Amino acid sequence: MANNAKYDQKFTKNVIGTTGENASPRTKEIFASFFTHLHDFIREIELKPEEWMAAVHWVNRIGQISTPARNEAHRISDITGIESLITEIANHVASETGDTPTSSAILGPFWSPNAPWRKLGDSIIDSPAPGAHVTYMHGIIRDMVTKKPISNVTFDIWQASTNGKYDFQDPENQKDNNLRGKFKTDENGEYRLICLRPTAYSLPTDGPSFELLNLLDRHPMRPAHIHLMITHPDYKDVITQIYPNDDPWLATDTVFAVKDDLVVDFKPYKGEHGETKELELNLILAPKGEKLANPDPVSH
């Protein structure tokens, strides 16, 4: 940067140079890049002492508001685009065929390793959800290369209730593992279950993440979404989210996790258990070892 030239050109090199010989090669690689970008950023915008000190106090507040049920550093990663980028990088493998698996999207802070196994056709709704559109969700999971259905896939689903809260954020209204469940696809590669049409919600409007959104004059809304983690020993994991196509926040998702092939259509339906919506969602998994296409999150 041109405006760096008046500052000590050896400073960043000196900082990087204090890294010891016992640091791992990957640590050295990460921090050489980190210090270079961090210092270039500071010199480029000539960060002022009072701006830096405001940031120091802000960073301290991140951990101070975090609890086992609230990971503020994870949320900051999301509203700054970090987790979405990490997800893109982790799922990027160049392809020669043009085939692509279902796109990935961020995991977010609300997945639980303790979701219960449920039977195909069961509901994940264990607690009342005022104003809910109960939804019959089903689909077939196929192999990207052979196009054949895959049986015995683990279909792990989690979602917020109609008040925008997940079970462990909302113990007064929701039982443990409400709106969570793991299913296995049958011999036809099919899953089916009952869930909620999801509801858009706001990130918490307190704490350092909301302070940052306010500073940037940004809204705290996530479009309505359902989280999915699709796994099978022979296939590459797909961790993703799906979004109703009429959601007003799709273009400005505060965590930048929307991709075009993840936007879906909830159709009117009359089911035997009060279902008023139907969602058919078919998914594609890439066999392990297969070269995956780069899913361009904008143009497809």
Added chain:
Amino acid sequence: MANNAKYDQKFTKNVIGTTGENASPRTKEIFASFFTHLHDFIREIELKPEEWMAAVHWVNRIGQISTPARNEAHRISDITGIESLITEIANHVASETGDTPTSSAILGPFWSPNAPWRKLGDSIIDSPAPGAHVTYMHGIIRDMVTKKPISNVTFDIWQASTNGKYDFQDPENQKDNNLRGKFKTDENGEYRLICLRPTAYSLPTDGPSFELLNLLDRHPMRPAHIHLMITHPDYKDVITQIYPNDDPWLATDTVFAVKDDLVVDFKPYKGEHGETKELELNLILAPKGEKLANPDPVSH
């Protein structure tokens, strides 16, 4: 960066683009640069999900270990070179004359607004300091342009005791405001006081800052130093530190705050109050509005 090209080239622009129109111009400037460098860093080293998640937990621990007597985010700023850079930028003004004021160095987390006023010649040592070299410190503070002594300058000094701790880190051994004091220069521009020859010390060997130093295979040592804040209404503030010239940590100061003109010589001395060392330190202040030279921290 060449290896960025395979990733979505619109992503960072999209993140920056969500900044609202009511954000201030300075906020827009800072975060456009911040998001660009942050995302370039992540793409450049292709940060992995497990590396990112380790960083998320590490960031949360920063605030969790911070207390009114321990500002961990400030310390992380120091060991990553941020505060030293901020200090360089804040004190940089191009000069046409070649004259320079005394160099600045980082404030650090231990300055107190409550240091007591003391009389010229008084000691700042209020509590016993085992193994101390009591020092007679004195000097003249001059105007950078006229070279004349300046009376009525506030000379604010603070230092750690021989155990490497400041008063509020060490209430069992040190009275409040031990090794702190504010003095005014006399009509000859002179200050004089009794203090300790400073002792090198380690940053705390717990918490996220030490975890980072370990990861980088770096030591946690600061060279011995005395902090100074020199102020006068007609002159630009000088916040700085001075270092004994025989300290072994000068070249690898863990907070990157050493500059050549701040390295000083403590000489043998026999004073009336047990002083065994003498330090003569003359200082130069730049009149406000004067263009200051760029103090090159390496070559002078």
